[in-house]
Amino acid sequence: TSTAATSVSIAGDIGSQLHAGYCHPLARSWQAERQLTKSMLIYPLFISDQDDEEVLVPSLPNQYRRGINKLVPFLEPLVHKGLRSVVLFGVPMRPGTKDALGTAADDPEGPVIRGIRLLRQRFPHLYIVVDVCLCEYTSHGHCGILRDDGSLNNQLSVDRISDVAVAYARAGAHCVAPSDMNDGRIRAIKLKLIEEGIVHNVTLMSYAAKFSGCLYGPFRDAAGSVPSFGDRRCYQLPPGGRGLARRAIVRDINEGADIIMVKPAGQYLDIIADAKELGKDLPIAAYQVSGEFAMIHAAAKAGVFDLKAMAFESTEGILRAGATIIISYFVPDFLDWLST
Ligand code: PBG
Ligand code: ZN
Numbered sequence: 001t002s003t004a005a006t007s008v009s010i011a012g013d014i015g016s017q018l019h020a021g022y023c024h025p026l027a028r029s030w031q032a033e034r035q036l037t038k039s040m041l042i043y044p045l046f047i048s049d050q051d052d053e054e055v056l057v058p059s060l061p062n063q064y065r066r067g068i069n070k071l072v073p074f075l076e077p078l079v080h081k082g083l084r085s086v087v088l089f090g091v092p093m094r095p096g097t098k099d100a101l102g103t104a105a106d107d108p109e110g111p112v113i114r115g116i117r118l119l120r121q122r123f124p125h126l127y128i129v130v131d132v133c134l135c136e137y138t139s140h141g142h143c144g145i146l147r148d149d150g151s152l153n154n155q156l157s158v159d160r161i162s163d164v165a166v167a168y169a170r171a172g173a174h175c176v177a178p179s180d181m182n183d184g185r186i187r188a189i190k191l192k193l194i195e196e197g198i199v200h201n202v203t204l205m206s207y208a209a210k211f212s213g214c215l216y217g218p219f220r221d222a223a224g225s226v227p228s229f230g231d232r233r234c235y236q237l238p239p240g241g242r243g244l245a246r247r248a249i250v251r252d253i254n255e256g257a258d259i260i261m262v263k264p265a266g267q268y269l270d271i272i273a274d275a276k277e278l279g280k281d282l283p284i285a286a287y288q289v290s291g292e293f294a295m296i297h298a299a300a301k302a303g304v305f306d307l308k309a310m311a312f313e314s315t316e317g318i319l320r321a322g323a324t325i326i327i328s329y330f331v332p333d334f335l336d337w338l339s340t
Contacts, residue, residue: 038334040325043078043328046222047071049092059222060219065091068118071115078331083332084126088130090111090136091136091222100139102137116130120172131177131179132168135180143182144182145157162192166189174201177206177207186251205261206252208249209237210236210261210263211237211245212236218290218294249274250278259283264291267292276322288314308337
């Protein structure tokens with residue numbers, strides 16, 4: 001009877017034996033639904049209008065603002081290591097470039113349009129995403145055109161943003177990504193791309209669930225886009241607004257977005273999972289933003305953890321939540337760390 005009792009208790013416990021499934025590195029990798037690969041990664045680039053500039057951004061470790069003449073030499077080794085995609089941000093440094101309408105955003109001689117042309121020509125296999133916003137180009141630093149009371153004029157902003165998106169697309173951007181958060185911009189951009197006859201080869205990636213907060217500071221240093229008054233809380237989402245994010249995601253899918261993005265990433269894994277569920281037939285992107293990157297660097301420097309270990313852990317969390325496209329300042333590191 002004692003033998004029978006033992007076998008019953010073993011049988012009852014069989015399902016408790018989990019270690020066997022992850023006792024080998026390969027078996028551990030099989031536990032993830034998605035493996036991080038180089039083709040998932042998009043690297044942010046800050047392109048200034050100072051053609052020969054290459055300046056370290058103090059608050060964004062190892063990240064530089066570069067003039068057009070520094071781009072190709074910088075990117076060549078990265079492309080060689082497997083870089084597949086970049087996202088461009090223009091940084092007008094020249095005094096007098098900014099105005100209330102963000103006129104310089106689609107200047108054909110500006111750094112973004114020149115950058116698109118140069119990269120298309122020099123790196124034919126590199127997929128060029130271009131951030132579309134006005135905050136880098138407006139004198140007030142907000143993401144659109146303002147009313148007298150300082151709030152965003154949605155109609156004027158959407159008209160302008162969609163013109164800028166079309167200008168980037170015509171210059172050769174594979175993908176335009178409006179980050180301004182004006183209501184109705186996805187539809188407006190899609191319609192203009194149709195009108196222009198280029199809708200079939202321009203991907204529209206929506207920063208659909210973009211939250212306000214304190215994690216964009218280093219980016220605003222890099223891009224010179226700190227608002228001169230007020231903040232962005234009336235157009236970027238409130239951090240607690242999960243329902244609002246779900247509505248924004250559904251809306252942008254219905255307006256014609258090809259890719260839905262969630263941003264920031266690490267603090268918003270539930271929103272990434274929501275995006276994956278609501279947009280189950282679309283690719284989901286997540287942006288590990290400047291503040292997240294700077295925070296990981298600062299903690300590694302303080303001895304809290306190893307930088308590489310945390311770069312992987314944070315990115316794997318984003319993948320697990322449901323993203324399959326990752327925008328990250330760690331991309332050059334991952335190109336060294338990953339084999340595929
Ligand atoms: C511009 C824009 C921002 C980011 C991407 N596009 C800044 C902002 O909205 O203030 C943030 C990216 C980052 O922090 O890395 N609208
Ligand atoms: Zn903006």
